[in-house]
Amino acid sequence: MTSSASALVDVQGLVKHFPGERAFFGLGRPRAVVRAVDDVSFAITPGQTLGLVGESGCGKSTVGRTILRLIEPDAGRVLIDGLNLLTLGSRELRALRRRMQIVFQDPYGSLNPRLTVRQTLAEPLAIHHLATGADAGRRIAALLEEVGLDPGFATSYAHELSGGQRQRVGIARALSVEPQFLVLDEPVSALDVSVQAQVLNLLADLQQRRRLTYLFIAHDLAVVKHIADQVAVMYLGKIVEWAPAARLYAAPRHPYTTSLLSAVPVPDPMAQRRRIVLTGDVPSPAHPPAGCPFHPRCPHPKKDARCRTEPPALREVAPGQLAACHYAEEPL
Amino acid sequence: MTEPLLRVRDLKTYFVTEHGSGTARAVDGVSFDLYPGETLGLVGESGCGKTVTSLSVLRLIPEPPGHIRPGSFIEFAGRNLLTLAPRELRAIRGNQIAMIFQEPMTSLNPVFTVGDQIAEAAIVHQRLSRRAARARAIEMLKLVGIPDPAQRVDHYPHQMSGGMRQRVMIAMALVCHPKVLIADEPTTALDVTIQAQILELLERLQAELGMAVMLITHDLGVVAGSADRVVVMYAGQVVEQAPTPELFARPLHPYTEGLLASVPRLDAPPARARARLHGIPGQVPASSDWPGGCRFHPRCPYAWDRCREEEPPLLDASSGEPGSHTVRCWLLTEPQRRTTRPGP
């Protein structure tokens, strides 16, 4: 899957299974294994944005965290500029952390409530010996300005800031070590729509100015359409469709992508759209259905016994477009 | 024109702030009507007062710290809900006006079966026997599309998914066939495919049962697809009110305009998809400290002296029936000031 030498980030066969929670206050046997991430591969070329979309529990956030080794994956390779992250020792890993950073969803939980903005931003500079004293102060002021905050906010604590301001601080913290690659884990989904627009604009500007590479994780397909070059759709721990953004939104091949797109409400009362309402809930990742994981909810008219038994492979169905569906040639 | 079912006039709900020193004017003079059988969308961002408005209708505001100011008026079936005795109010709650909430996870009582919780309102309001109420609960579960209702009736909320729980909430709200359903962000906590299911369910039930729905949401897409009329709130006030097609085609308040421009759109043509969004600069001010004059003026691209000094009333901008489209903006008096928007 475009696993080319030109990629900055190259993820191959990533697997993460969580043991299920234990019953009775940790005394019981662990429940079934949750296949959070099940053989996921993708690559991102420098300066590009890959959008990773899916509903809650599909494993998209786990992907983001495992490729930064905030969660240890069970199998696979994560190459950053050709260097396999998963085989590094803790010292080398810490050094490499300068090149890749993460911005979280919840602006309320992602800042240490006991630290001021200045302390939050000074920490990475100190860890990587980038700047101290007055030099650090100048850099912090510059960072705040870059993310659109008045440098006067440096003395504030997190609880004195609004959600949008906190998210800007979170972005500044990630930028402080001058990374090349950012994992953006639902960075705007907790924000109000007017603030969301501000932050999305900021992310676009930063990407251009700093030539950043993004992995943009989100559940909102409209937001992803706005920012991503490539889009990967996840369902129950697997990528089910992968395509350049323009193609995916214009001509989705996987019935899940099609249904997902049709379910997004559009702020236009005149829009005549055919809404495909999927029946049922997303199955538990602890007990994924056999065959195609989407088959119990699939609205495809050709759905048959093959879908129930044989898991479809992710294959190229159009130039640059991959889908994991036996009937991808006949989209909904 | 028919008489409104619910008439809200000059609703003011204030809160004492935590330090006890200030007053948060969360809802500050809100008026609107809800007509039989219609869906009214109440939209705005967090902190605009839309949830407090909906809770105030049934007087579910925790007192203290909150209180509804005297002079506020909520008329339902010819009576002011705000002056009813608690006993009479209870006879309306859940019976004639019902509510569903944002978090189906926490809004159901974890220690009772869903059947008991659905049946409860029927027992209290309609004096059904336990057996009859249980049968009614099963019937309701079937109505909201829960498979195997006869088994599900004895399940506990934690045994159900988020979408199922929201269906249970809806069944619970509709068990007494209320005239009004207040839905406070009913799909915000749900995934988009489940949201589509719930919205469709609400539409179907409204058609079947003929009730009026007050749909509170921050999502303009949801409003566009479901509501007949829209009330836009900002900073504790109604800033614009219009029929849905009119509002989306001809947004007059700069806040509505900005809100529509901020939304990334799935239906945008590819060329525009990667363009910059028009955000609204700044942020919603604190409800204990609304700006003077027009409350939107610090964020408004068109604001001039008058906006800073004088608070605009709701002005009529209707092209059709008088009062059908109202806007709280001085631009209506000086439309020449609406220039092309300054760039983002």
Add this chain to the structure above:
Amino acid sequence: MTVWNWLAVGGAAVLALVAVAEIRRRAGTGTSARRFFRHPTAAPALFVLAFFVTVALAAPLVTPYRPYVQIDIARLANHAPSAQFPLGTDPFGRDVWSRLVYGARISLGIGALAMLVAVTTGVVVGGVAGYFRRWVDATLMRLVDVGLAMPRVFMLLMVVALWEHVPLTVLVLLIGLTGWFGTSRLVRAEVLSVREREFVAAARALGAEPARVIFRHVLPNAAAPIIVSAALGIGNVMLLEAGLSFLGLGVPSPAPSWGNMIADGWPKMAVAWWASTFPGLAISLVVMALNAVGDALRDALDPRKETA
């Protein structure tokens, strides 16, 4: 009691008042301080604690007699409260007020020191278990299970009785080392929840080493319940010490501890109620103050209210 003693007591009260006012003034701006003092009992409770601590420190100034002195056992035993003996004398003819003040040193001291031992042990064990998890956690928590099932008073009584003469330091250690199990559970739970928060993940993503993560990000955010449990714990230790001393197995006589004093006065309770009543009141008052401060701290440090 001399005029000077009375003046010194008054001075202690004024000092305590000033101290509380000063704490209030200095802490006045923070939101958590405001929440603390919004508790109606918080300021009076602080005053009670400050007063007892001041008086205990200034014991020679505020008392007319040394605590062991039997003034005149024949004529001045079981003397009712009077100007000379404001709280009366005990069956051994000792001044109850003087013993109460010196007893405060011992009772408060044991309470604070034993709690320090317990909290330190609890924080270390709970922190280690919560941060490293896996087998370290499993082992330590099984140990804690046993500790919690141990009938603490029986064990303490047994050890103290078998040991013949237990020095005060050993008593403090024993009370402390049998009292950390609950704290360690609390700390572990808190550490487990804090380490899942995103700012901890952010710190790790930035390349912070475990020590920095623990000391800068995890522990400061887990501190609130620890502080609260310490405040409540001092009171519990004081009650425990009083119980042990009452049975004659705590602080060895004739050293004045409040538990000892209750025990000494008990046989003559019917004729000289004051000898047992005042030390009991003193314990109740101080423990109540500690509980009130603990309650106020709980509200003040509640992280859920921090974002509001």
Add this chain to the structure above:
Amino acid sequence: MAAWLVRRLAASIAIVWAVVTLTFVVVHIAHGSPCGQSDGRPVAPETCAALIRRFGLDRPIGIQYVKYLGALLHGDLGESLALHRPVADALAEALPNTLTLALTALILDFALGLALGVYQAARERRFGDIALGNAALFVNSMPTFWLGLVLLLLLAQWLRLFPVGGLRDLVLCPRLDSLPCLADFAWHLTLPALTLGLVGAAGTARYQRAALLEVVRQDFVRTARAKGLPERRVLLVHALRNALLPLITLFGLTFPFLLTGAVLVETVFAWPGMGRLAVTAILQRDYPVVTAAALIASVMVVLGNLLADALYGVADPRIRVRAT
């Protein structure tokens, strides 16, 4: 559920075994030399030899431990040094008295504590709540035995409403076989149970108030109000059912508290229970009784926790239903 119970029982037995071992080790270390000084007087050589024989102290510690465990498994708790009778007999006599006292106190504790807590929560921050809250705080801060002394002084010695101590009137009621004698027993039981129960009830009330206020702020209580339920039903059915869950945890913790309290309260009221037996034994250096009492106490604590866990399983459908 059955598998869970088996696992939980196994864990409990392991804990009791650990406490027993600890007790054994402590006794062994502490009186490794029983021939030392006791109360400043040298122990007579013949007493010393008797002690060594009786405890088998001349044997290796491993063998002593195994023998001790073996005897325990057969219900043999050894022979008391001071009472000259089997420890098991002495405990069998004392334990029912302690349990009667503890159970009466427990009922008082929870009945009163629950009622007060609910009342306080319903009248949050009003006069009744604040007055009761401060009273509960004060009572909860008293040393239990001191409250006993005060009650004894006021109600028994001065007002003569209750007996000053003991289990029953030994002259009039040598046995509990008639209604007047049962009344006499209850009359004797009142003060010690009240002492223990009041301090507990004060704590329970504080806990219950906090738990209920926490629940009242949750979303489902708002849902119940939106359904048009009467406030009484909202509070006593929807909120209270949830607020009782944390109380079960408290119940597990109350057991050790009552045992601890019983040690002192039994001493104050001359109540012939296990606590008093243990205290007397400690003062007389009667080791077998002491270790046996510690064993019984730890079993009680473990049983209390087990009961609380089981109750949780029954009361909370989130645990109960998942188990089936």
